[in-house]
Amino acid sequence: MASLHNMKPEKVIKTFGRAGWRYDRRANMENLNEDQIKRQDFVDNKIYELVNQLVPSEKKIGWNIEMIGDIRDTIQHWLVDRYRIVNELEFYPYV
16 A cells, blocks of 8 residues: 655645645645554545445556545545534644
């Protein structure tokens, strides 16, 4: 499974998702603690696994953080904004 923990900060990109403009989290990873980084990796990896489990063939979808981020934004919208069962930082910590 992929992890953004080891990616270089100079690969930061600004993307537009359903929640609006956001910066790739790699820019502020040095400000996150180990538990927060593990939580981010857990969420991203679970989304990646789910996408591949939904594919009805043997073909695998490659790691695509833009796609994962869009899906994460939608899940966050429902869990944080609509159902209010978790807050934004608990779901996906950021700085």
